[in-house]
Amino acid sequence: MLTSIKKLWNENISAKEFMSIGLLGALVIVGIVCVLLYLYDPMQIFHKPYFRKLTFHQDMRIQAKGIIKHYDFDSYIIGTSMLENTSAKEAGEKLDGKWVNISLSGSIFEERSVILEYLFANKSPKSIIYTLEPYAMSDKIIENKEAIKRTAKVSYLYDDTEIDDIKTYMNYKFISCAFSWSNSKKCIGESDDLETLLQWGLRDEYKRLFGGFENWIEYSRDDKGFELLNLEGKITHWDFVGGVEVDKQKQNLTKTLLRFIDKNPNTRFYLIIPTYSRFFWRFNIQNEKGVFADVLFYQNKEVFQWFVNELEKYPNATLYGFDTLDYADNIANYKDSTHYNTDMNSMQLDAIANKTHIITPQNVESYFEIMKQKILDYDVKSLVESVKEFLK
Helix, strand or coil: CHHHHHHHHHCCCCHHHHHHHHHHHHHHHHHHHHHHHHHHCCCCCCCCCCCCCCCECCCHHHHHHHHHHHCCCCEEEECCCCCCCCCHHHHHHHHCCCEEECCCCCCCHHHHHHHHHHHHHHCCCCEEEEECCHHHHCHHHHCCHHHHHHHHHHHHHHCCCCHHHHHHHCCHHHHHHHHCCCCCHHHHCCECCCCCCCCHHHCHHHHCCCCCHHHHHHHCCCCCCHHHCCCHHHECCCCCCCCCCCHHHHHHHHHHHHHHHHHCCCCEEEEEECCCCHHHHHECCCHHHCCCHHHHHHHHHHHHHHHHHHHCCCCCEEEEECCCCCHHHCHHHECCCCCECHHHHHHHHHHHHHCCCEECCCCHHHHHHHHHHHHHCCCHHHHHHHHHHHHC
């Protein structure tokens, strides 16, 4: 190689010509890599798999594009980890339609609005199930810079230009996978079954966390024993007084959700408030993040009172809530303070099918009053004592 370069140089090739040859060679190499990555396409951004088995990645921030683009679904479950356990098959049986779950774990409304934008630009969905997380009503979450950066990081995938989508694969991991045409899980994903792809509730590492706080402590990967070790110091006394400002929340929901409901009257939107445990609302487990349970409750109350009145304009959208049930009283139903078991996902589908647990302008006030009373009635002292006894 060096001999050839010297020979070319000695033949009086100019520096400019030499640089041009080098640049051309680099472009050829990059072109070959791009073609190979396009053909390999492990997350189906461009096409269904060529010369390999059909698989999907769990990272729905990227994988959702290929599912929307290449597969014939007419109804979509687009939530967070709170909806990941919702069965698309069960949704189809109870609600009709051809459903798929493309929920984004830990997503904020902005992230899901990017997916919704792409979905409505390319498909005409009949129905969408969507969650409105209580936690997301906090100012701290709306202004979360990391989540905003995360949204920007993949938004190029869902714009009108596809040529830059290849940069998703421009890293050592995917290039090495493509050159070996690997079928390993780290390269092409873990499952060929979209039904169970996201269902963490089926995995033993999570299933064992249900059943009570003893399991939280015994099996949690947190070395501090999850939220329970300093439980007594985190009791929420619900002494918050005064109003809360929710203008940011209203603007956020208008921009990320209501505009889609407004522009797509033929799509049915089933909107669900995930049911956090009473434990979450009674203990300030997120105070280190600046999120206080009592303040968050009143923010939610104000937002949803406004929101259900806005929904009156749209006959294609319905809001569902389950916080008035006794379900949230039983800590055994949760693997942590917010994530409920799979039976709640089925209850949500039943409510949609049977038109129950609907929140309206007429009952929203009583809904939150009942919820608040149940939170205040939660037996904090007995729980603290039982935790102390268990930790002896």
